[in-house]
Amino acid sequence: MGNKRAIGLIDSGVGGLTVLKEALKQLPNENLIYLGDTARCPYGPRPAEQVIAFTRQMTRFLIQKEIKLLVIACNTATAVALDIIRQEIQIPVVGVILPGTRAAVKATNNYKIGVIGTEGTIKSASYQKALQSKTPNITVHSLACPKFAPLVESNQFSSPVAKKVVAETLLPLQYSGMDTLILGCTHYPLLRPIIQNIVGSNVHLIDSGAETVGEVSVLLDYFAIANSSDNKTPNYEFYTTGSTKMFDEIANEWLNDIFVQSKHVDLEGN
Amino acid sequence: MGNKRAIGLIDSGVGGLTVLKEALKQLPNENLIYLGDTARCPYGPRPAEQVIAFTRQMTRFLIQKEIKLLVIACNTATAVALDIIRQEIQIPVVGVILPGTRAAVKATNNYKIGVIGTEGTIKSASYQKALQSKTPNITVHSLACPKFAPLVESNQFSSPVAKKVVAETLLPLQYSGMDTLILGCTHYPLLRPIIQNIVGSNVHLIDSGAETVGEVSVLLDYFAIANSSDNKTPNYEFYTTGSTKMFDEIANEWLNDIFVQSKHVDLEGN
Structure with missing residues (x-):
């Protein structure tokens, strides 16, 4: 049985891949969707209102993919947007x-x-x-x-x-x-x-980020929405708002166990 | 502000003190109530039905103390009674x-x-x-x-x-x-x-047990029931169904930071 919907991870760029890497280890049954807003990275120097707006756009994109839990795998976005996003969507939201x-x-x-x-x-x-x-x-x-x-x-x-x-x-x-x-x-x-x-x-x-996966695991179990171990070939999707070439280079150097081929996405209309 | 109600911990005896020791470190703002069923320890060789009955008695005792979260700080009791107790009470229940x-x-x-x-x-x-x-x-x-x-x-x-x-x-x-x-x-x-x-x-x-405190911390934050840092002198209560002398000896050897003086309690009527 198990809940087959994916866990969504968002970040300003490739940083959240450090969270995803830990999820591959600790949550090997889960399907994952990653979205990096590489084109508008870094978020660090941006005003809070803008970071909130970008985080909302990323969240909307993943909600359309019917994720069951959202990880804001970005400290800047967690700092200013976690409480807001939590109020706006129905699924559990975890920050870093x-x-x-x-x-x-x-x-x-x-x-x-x-x-x-x-x-x-x-x-x-x-x-x-x-x-x-x-x-x-x-x-x-x-x-x-x-x-x-x-x-x-x-x-x-x-x-x-x-x-x-x-x-x-x-x-x-x-x-x-x-x-x-x-x-x-x-x-x-x-x-x-x-x-x-x-x-x-x-x-x-x-x-x-690595510690965050522990919180995700607690909430998956607590709300009984973990996927089951019969998911032998979990599905991983990667999206970037920037260059897929650069994203894939870093992702494949950092994540040894899987092969990453990202897709480009434009969030401006979201 | 903060939620001042205590976290309850139950165990077959003194073992759960290893969880409490970690809670003293990781959750220093929280009031804690510990109940060890020393008189009927060990639970390990007992039939599941009996362990469930004893766990229910301990739970009732702590619910009367108006705890906000229950930790079943005993593996034997977690194995057979966690799912049952979760269905029977309204507050979050954490096992080990x-x-x-x-x-x-x-x-x-x-x-x-x-x-x-x-x-x-x-x-x-x-x-x-x-x-x-x-x-x-x-x-x-x-x-x-x-x-x-x-x-x-x-x-x-x-x-x-x-x-x-x-x-x-x-x-x-x-x-x-x-x-x-x-x-x-x-x-x-x-x-x-x-x-x-x-x-x-x-x-x-x-x-x-130590890892369990991490799950407690996640749920306190997630459900917004953590106590606040203005709780400068948190309250710790200890109860045992057995000898208070033996309980206090072990507790004071194991917990350096606080002085334990337990009270005897009889659960048979619960």
Whole structure:
């Protein structure tokens, strides 16, 4: 039996693929539809109203595909649009900020936590508010890293340039004493080896996207809408508003287990 | 603001304290009420009908205390009573088996997973069914460890006897090739150092109880019933059907951060 409708994932670009990669592992029975708004990425510097409008367009596209659950696999969009989208559609909607927050509270021992993200995410102070509402005695060091997502979108996430940019950008966190750092943008796990190298192996890195799949799994079970294990050949669909060539290059480098051939979609009319 | 009603936790004895310990860390704003049915522990060898009846009695006791969410912090009771209790009460009910299952699927690389638990839990095959429904290609090695929970209840969990019993009991898993072992009984994390030593440091131990708190946190947020951070002095209540002296000894050894003084309760009339 099982519920065969797909789970939908949306992101400003390829970042949400880090969430999808984890879904392939943790939820191998599920059909997945991914939509990356690559043409309008990054969302980080955009005004909240615009990010909300774009998120609504992506949501409408996936609702037409009859998804059973929506993952806003983008921190910037989660920060400003999660509560709004939840009120507007009937299916469960999961964001990436609370799962990252929970995992950080679980992991920290000294209650000093770093958060890196886009300007939009950091400006919203969403992680700071969520962390402090969960654990009053926590100290949060937040830092916007506007150059990180574009490095990933341009497929330079393993380059020497990336190493230099990451090292320079993270300097302000050098003496923070943090034992846990939230990768508060779904693009950042592609830079993970470089980030870990800069902050040192003692700092626990939290992949907010990967943690999100845990929340998806909880809700699938709680609402009894998981697919069953007789779905031997799950269906994966990928859409991008930008170049399918660039999208497929990054997706196929990042996702080893499946072959990605994305389709172009135009959201402006949605 | 926030929802000030307590979260209720029930167990056959002191095992669920491993879940409560994790709740103290991850959910420091929440008021907690714990009930251990120490007088009738262990549940493992009991017939399912009896475990269901006892679980109903514990649930009724906590419902009278107006809890907002119930955690069945006992694998044996989760295996046979979770679905029944969920249908009988209005508040969210969380068990320990699915959270342990999710964490194991997330952790494993070779898809060979060991499960240890009471006779009741292993006989129910609940973990095996849950694991295989989530990941069809998984191999599950299940083993009943009837001597483990009594070792913990009699406060011998660090003794030389414990080392000997654990080593002998786990022998059948020696050549399983598992890379992940689910501690499928909430008593077992108290034996964790001994178990880790026997199975080797390469085997990832999953504390099903600790993972359960993650599910509780998801549901508190999803249903907007979390307490707020202005709850500076959360309230913790402990009840046992057995000796309060023995309960307090184990609880205070295991929970460093708070002082436990339990009250005796008689459930037979419930």
